[in-house]
Amino acid sequence: MSSFLLQSKAVQALIWNLHIEQSDVYTVEEHDVIRKHFLPTFLEPDFFIEHKLPYVEKPAFGREGDSIQIINGENRQKSKQNNYHEQVMVYQQYSPLPMRKVMTPDGMLDLHVLVGSFLIKEEYGAIGVRAGNIITGNESCFLPVGLIEEKIT
Numbered sequence: 001m002s003s004f005l006l007q008s009k010a011v012q013a014l015i016w017n018l019h020i021e022q023s024d025v026y027t028v029e030e031h032d033v034i035r036k037h038f039l040p041t042f043l044e045p046d047f048f049i050e051h052k053l054p055y056v057e058k059p060a061f062g063r064e065g066d067s068i069q070i071i072n073g074e075n076r077q078k079s080k081q082n083n084y085h086e087q088v089m090v091y092q093q094y095s096p097l098p099m100r101k102v103m104t105p106d107g108m109l110d111l112h113v114l115v116g117s118f119l120i121k122e123e124y125g126a127i128g129v130r131a132g133n134i135i136t137g138n139e140s141c142f143l144p145v146g147l148i149e150e151k152i153t
Contacts, residue, residue: 009090010060012041045071045091054094059084065137070094079135102131104141112136 018025019034026034040047048055054072062068067084070077072094097112104111111131118125132140 008060009041009058009062009092010043010088012038012092013043013090016041039093039095041090041092043088043090048091048093056092056094057089058092059087060090061087065132065135065140068135070134077134079137080139081137097134097136100131102141102143104131111141114140 015034016038019031019038020040022031042048045055045057047053048071052073054070057069057071059067062084064081065079066081067087068079097114099110100113101108102111102113112134114130114132114136116128116130118128129143130136130140131143
């Protein structure tokens with residue numbers, strides 16, 4: 001059950017909300033980590049609209065860039081797929097992905113790069129790199145990177 005709950009991007013909104021309220025749920029060090037490494041995330045877009053900040057609308061349980069919009073004033077970029085449009089959405093500050101040259105089956109391309117990390121039972125499991133369009137969807141190149149523990153004999 002806990003893994004299901006942690007898959008929800010709404011958890012990021014909860015973490016951010018507790019942080020901005022300076023909740024004593026977190027230590028001073030944890031508040032510092034959240035401030036430095038989490039993007040502001042809410043269950044409504046009001047904060048971004050009021051402050052005229054670009055933001056991303058994404059489904060709480062979405063996958064692979066499906067049903068995502070990047071909203072920057074009147075400019076909106078939408079993902080090709082829209083399968084999760086009826087879900088609860090979260091609204092997160094937009095942070096542009098870096099672009100890098102990536103060798104693909106179509107040759108060398110300038111692509112947006114997204115790095116993700118995976119934990120299994122509180123242990124690092126892998127790092128994944130996706131390279132694709134501004135919204136990295138299921139058409140993106142997936143370049144997994146695994147860590148193998150070496151045993152010394």
